[in-house]
Amino acid sequence: MHDVRPAPRDASVPAPGVTYVMPVLNEVDYLARAVESVLEQEVDGPTELLLALAPSTDGTTELAERIAAADQRVRVIHNPRADIPVGLNLAIAAAAYGTIVRVDAHSELEPGYTRQALATLDRVKAANVGGVMRADGRTPFQRAVARAYNSRIGLGGGAYHGGAVEGPAESAYLGVMRADVLREVGMFDETIRRGEDWELNLRIRAAGYRVWFDPRLAVTYWPRERWGRLVRQFMATGTWRGELVRRFGRRNSLRFFAPPGLVVNTGLAAIVGVLQALGVLTGVAAVIASVVYAPLAVYTATVIVISAAVKAPLAERAWFAVVLPSMHLAWGLGFLGGILRGARGTVDTSRLVRNTPLP
Template identity: 55%
Template sequence: MAEPDTTPPGVSYVMPVYNEIHYIDDAIDSVLAQGYDGPTELVLALGPSTDGTNERVRARAADDPRIRIVENPDMAIPIGLNRAIRASRYPIVVRVDAHTELSDNYTALGVETLERTGAASVGGVMVATGRTAFQRAVARGYNSPLGLGGASYHVGGDEGPAESAYLGIMRRDELLDIGLYDENINRGEDWELNKRLRDAGHLVWLNPALRVTYWPRDTWQKLARQFRATGIWRGEIVRRSGGRSPLRYYAPPALVAASALSLLGVLALATGLLAPDTGPIALAVLTAPTALYLALLAALLLVRSSGETLRERAAFVVVVATMHFAWGAGFIGGALFGARGSVDRSRTES
């Protein structure tokens, strides 16, 4: 009687790449260094980079047969991911990004979790970090419930069923069955994909022991562009789903709307549109949410912890406010008018 095959299933890593010259080597190295006993390949979907990224990737591919390349002239992330998945050869697909680095046991633990739970998609925790002072402040915003609302794939939690999976260790057949990533969604494509997996009766699972280092945007302009684009596409997804989304997604647009009402109240009182006898009361009601938010920012600025300097606290306050207002304003536009092909230009512009 033949012995059962105990070889771990093959794994295809898929990575969309565009203008990542400062991060691409570390991202590739973290994939190739995975301690996994099964066969592996890395399929990179190359966009039309202008910073030398593609030349570097082609040089790496010439030296390592595990690295394969598909062209992604459209530059869109979901299109690149789909091209890489279709070109992949193995039953397990692991999404990675050029701004990420996988922990050493990420693949082995992720595949074990897939097999143990029967899930179609498994994810872990994004651990944002930074090289510069501003990037470290952005990383703190990512890792804090004050920044991104406390989703389990940002702040961790208990292992179990999840709404979505960060990046994702997934079964290729199930991805093909649901039609892969929606190529009409330029941001939030992972959440939408996992929603369709859940709608199809599949299990999405969080294992917080899976850790991924993420390098966020490193300038204020890039951060604002990224979060505005992400907010627009979240608004588009909520628009498509008839408003069925976790409540945390509505907090930033509510803040933006409240701040706009506060400003209109101040202008109305200053121009006499609010009656002098009732105006101050109406203004107090209109400005209360904004005043509470400003008080929170002031507390973040004034309360010192872990030896932080005033400059570090100020950077964190700027980051948090930028995340909330850029995302919230984008969400309102996307929910009301649709995304209309909006793209994230935070990697194409300085």
Template identity: 70%
Template structure:
């Protein structure tokens, strides 16, 4: 479990891991980044109370670096990746181990079931769980078990991930997808089991969400630079939305200052049609959202935030590379406490 500024979530995440019922020994390795909110002190207290918790340092604070440090410090033949911003469902580990044995897969994952406690976080969670929001991956809500492109978090055979070289530490986001690509290229199976469920708590504010999605989009653009069309077509929808929006803005300016007139302005106005359709989609998704008015309004704000932030990041990452882009939403913590 890589950990950075997760004071309000860490204890719940750790408890969900340690309460897993499996046959045989287990340990939990926390890779501690340089937190500024008391997370490290909390992690040390938890480790003092339970000998199954092992602590390793991750001074760079990068997720794949922390994951590799934790894997190297671990002792057992199966690696279960967990996240400090999530909670494993009861029976998760036992079911995952059974699925590994049953299918012969190298990596098994399940559903990322986002949840929220405030109107904003609940709106984000609903869109995480919707193909309209985050879209496409089986782990966002598919009910069909089978071979998969990638796995959320993942329950992995140690010998296989060591064979392919662990996580690529030059990739700051999308490291799971890239590792699973190498696993599949090596002839191994990645498997999706919808009976596996992990609760994920999204970012708690609009600004944090925007920063998170911009960083994720930038690294997907980097992955497109590196791996081209091995990336699914769904990853190209947000940058297309950004380009259409920018083109419509330019057309609008040219119409206002009189550069486009007559037939030219009529033809150019066609660019507004996809944006109109998108606006109707956003409004429709918002109106159909369960809950009160605040949650519906947040849904209408969150959906374009996710798409446009991701798309802007993607374009930058595809054109010049992600470089040192990090998820700045993780660098400070004023989280909403859980009960």
């Protein structure tokens, strides 16, 4: 159900002018191109880009200051707490214009993105419009992660990971938003460090506004570059989803329970295997207990078949077979921890330490 009331001000887009808001932390390899993709957008009216800059250790701070000094449309808003929702709120509070376009420093807006989003925002009387995340990569590992992101078996379910039908949505990737609606519903919840966009859109919809998916909108997203960072990211994201389930219960989609189900099944299979190896489980009991292997076998076979079918070099296919279960198990483990004890301030540490820039 999507019961809505029209957005205020006769359901029209605010006066010309767009504020782009971009949280930034340790993004020296990606920031310049992310900013360039924003400044290349064609918009009828003035624009500004606010970089919500968290304390960085890889040269990002200096790069952001140089970018701001070179273009008067760019301003740096310092975010000493480093949390994404805090940075977003700081930038939105400083915004000069009534339309807010959220941008990830690890992403690039496709040409025409803003113009199309503004047209859709006005046409459907929405408060927030989002499109498709198109993950991409520069190395075999990152391309494998991107392929997993773009696959329904990878992140599955959300329209912005591959949905093709325009219409009302549960949430919006990044989002092109009405600033007045954001202020009305209280902006981003600063106690939520991951999944803050889902929770914001929950409040937007609860207030009676439309959240809308338009597949003509596309954003290129660059995933984590190393396995350890990917696992840390998904562990933190899963933990916060567990926290959101604690807070909001059935308003969370059932698809969120698939990865923790895999973790539980894997754990049970390991326990049964040990008990059988030790001779504790024998005879009929062992046969009955062996049923626990079936879902895990199906999952493993599915990953192998899909990985083998990928039309890509061998290294990328091999990484894909590693990446899929890594994403699912890390997210599922985090989710179970979040359900049992809450997020407790869990932070995504996958960007806190950077090595040398990518070639």
